[in-house]
Amino acid sequence: MPSLLIVEDEPVLAQNLVKAFAGQGFDVEVAGRIADARKLAATRLPDVALLDFRLPDGSGLDLLAALVREDPELPVIMMTGYGSVADAVRAMQQGARDYVQKPLDLNELRLKVEQALRSRRERREISYYRGRGAAPGDILGESTTTQRLRTLVARIAQMTPGAGAPAPTVLLLGETGSGKGHTARLLHASGGRRSGPFIEVNCTALPENLVEAELFGHEKGAFTDAKAAHAGLFETADGGTIFLDEIGHVTAPLQSKFLNVIEEKVVRRIGATAGRRVDVQVIAATSRDLEAAVRLGEFREDLFQRLSVAVIRIPPLREREGDAVVLARTFLADTCRRYGQPLRTLSAAAVETIARYPWPGNVREVANTMERVVLFSDENPLPAEDLALPSTVPPEGAIRVSPSGEVLIDFPDGGLSLEAVERALLVRALEKAGGNQSAAARLLGISRDTLRYRMEKYGLVE
CATH class of the missing domain: 1.10.8.60 (Helicase, Ruva Protein; domain 3)
Incomplete structure (x- = not known):
C-alpha cells in the first residue's frame, strides 16, 4: 500500500484530503506543523508528500529541503494559496516535483499524485533490474502435459486482479532448468499486475550478511554503511509481483520473516520503528521437495501451507x-x-x-x-x-536425484569411497553456489560451520 504524507495546517482541508486519498488505497498520515511532519518522516518516509508552502512554525520550503535530503527520490508536491512564479521556481529548484494552487482541484491533485507514485515505482524498478528485457513468450510445446500447464497458468493469471486487490500466492515446483522463472514472468505479464514491477530474487544468491537489508530495506544510519535510507525488494515490488526463486533453501530465520510478510503484507526496514504496508503478489519457486523438507524439520510447515495456495508443477x-x-x-x-x-x-x-x-x-x-x-x-x-550429447546410459557409480527428491546411486561392483563421494558433493555444491559458502551449505542442508569443517577435512580451504 503506497504511503502519503499530507502537511497542511487547515484542519478541514487536511481531513478532506485524507478522506479522498485513503479512499484510493493510500496509507495517509497528516501533520499540521513542520515539527510534527519531521517526527512522522523520521519514523517512516512516505512514497509521496503533499506540502503546504506556509505553515504555523515555518516555511514549507525548509521541510522540503529536509525531506529531499533524507530521500532525494521522494516526490513532493507543494500546495499554496499565495502562489507566485517565484515560489514555484524556488520549490522546483529545491527538489519539488510539482506544485498546485489553492483552492485545490481534487481531480488535478489526484492525477499529479498518481503520476508521482508511478514515476517513483519506475525509478525503483529500473535501479533493481526490472523485467529482464522483453515480455516472455508463451510456454513452448505441443504435448498434452504442456497444454495442461498452459491452461493452468492462463487460469491463475486471469484470476489475478490489479494492484490494490488481494492476489493469489503461487508456488512453482519443478526440477532445475524446467522453466520456473519463465512461468513466473508469464504469470506476471498475463495477470492484472502486468503494469507493475516484476522483481526476481534468487534466494540462494543473496549474501547472508545483507539478505535482510536487501529484502526489507533499511533506514539511514541503521548500520555502519547505511548512508541513506534504502527501499528493500518487497517495497520495490509494490503494486506488482515479487518472485522468490529457490525458496526451499532459505534459512529458518528468513523463513519466519517471509511468513510474516506474506501473511501481514507489512515489511519493517532495519532501524525502523514502524512497518510499511506493501501490495505485492508473491510467486515462489523451488526444485526441492518441500513436503520432505517439512518432515525433516528443515522447512516451516506453516510457511509451506501459506505458499501452497496455488501450486503449479512444472513437468520435466x-x-x-x-x-x-x-x-x-x-x-x-x-x-x-x-x-x-x-x-x-x-x-x-x-x-x-x-x-x-x-x-x-x-x-x-x-x-x-x-x-x-x-x-x-x-x-x-x-x-x-x-x-555432442552425452550417452543416455548413466556411467557406473552415477549419483542422481529422482523427480521426487530421492537420491539414487548406481553402485559399481568395485564399490565407492564414501570420502570421495562426500568431497565431490562439497566441490560440486561450492561450484554451483559460485564459491559462496553460505549458499553451498544451504544446498547441502547443513550449517556453514559444518561446511567449513568438512572443507578443512578434505583440504578445500584456500
Whole structure:
C-alpha cells in the first residue's frame, strides 16, 4: 500500500484530503506543523508528500529541503494559496516535483499524485533490474502435459486482479532448468499486475550478511554503511509481483520473516520503528521437495501451507513427449538470429537424437546445446554428432536425484569411497553456489560451520 504524507495546517482541508486519498488505497498520515511532519518522516518516509508552502512554525520550503535530503527520490508536491512564479521556481529548484494552487482541484491533485507514485515505482524498478528485457513468450510445446500447464497458468493469471486487490500466492515446483522463472514472468505479464514491477530474487544468491537489508530495506544510519535510507525488494515490488526463486533453501530465520510478510503484507526496514504496508503478489519457486523438507524439520510447515495456495508443477522435459524437438528448433532459430547467422535446420538423425535424449538439465540444457552448436558448427542441416550429447546410459557409480527428491546411486561392483563421494558433493555444491559458502551449505542442508569443517577435512580451504 503506497504511503502519503499530507502537511497542511487547515484542519478541514487536511481531513478532506485524507478522506479522498485513503479512499484510493493510500496509507495517509497528516501533520499540521513542520515539527510534527519531521517526527512522522523520521519514523517512516512516505512514497509521496503533499506540502503546504506556509505553515504555523515555518516555511514549507525548509521541510522540503529536509525531506529531499533524507530521500532525494521522494516526490513532493507543494500546495499554496499565495502562489507566485517565484515560489514555484524556488520549490522546483529545491527538489519539488510539482506544485498546485489553492483552492485545490481534487481531480488535478489526484492525477499529479498518481503520476508521482508511478514515476517513483519506475525509478525503483529500473535501479533493481526490472523485467529482464522483453515480455516472455508463451510456454513452448505441443504435448498434452504442456497444454495442461498452459491452461493452468492462463487460469491463475486471469484470476489475478490489479494492484490494490488481494492476489493469489503461487508456488512453482519443478526440477532445475524446467522453466520456473519463465512461468513466473508469464504469470506476471498475463495477470492484472502486468503494469507493475516484476522483481526476481534468487534466494540462494543473496549474501547472508545483507539478505535482510536487501529484502526489507533499511533506514539511514541503521548500520555502519547505511548512508541513506534504502527501499528493500518487497517495497520495490509494490503494486506488482515479487518472485522468490529457490525458496526451499532459505534459512529458518528468513523463513519466519517471509511468513510474516506474506501473511501481514507489512515489511519493517532495519532501524525502523514502524512497518510499511506493501501490495505485492508473491510467486515462489523451488526444485526441492518441500513436503520432505517439512518432515525433516528443515522447512516451516506453516510457511509451506501459506505458499501452497496455488501450486503449479512444472513437468520435466522427459515427461513432455515431443516438446524437446519443438524447443530445439525454436532455440536454434533464435540463436542464429542473435548471432547474425543464416537460419539452420535439424537433420533427421539430430531430431531422433533430441527426441530420445532424457534432457536431465531440462529446457535450459536444450537452450545451451543449441547455442553451442551455432557457435562451433557450420553444418546445415545440423548432424546428430554436432549436438555432442552425452550417452543416455548413466556411467557406473552415477549419483542422481529422482523427480521426487530421492537420491539414487548406481553402485559399481568395485564399490565407492564414501570420502570421495562426500568431497565431490562439497566441490560440486561450492561450484554451483559460485564459491559462496553460505549458499553451498544451504544446498547441502547443513550449517556453514559444518561446511567449513568438512572443507578443512578434505583440504578445500584456500
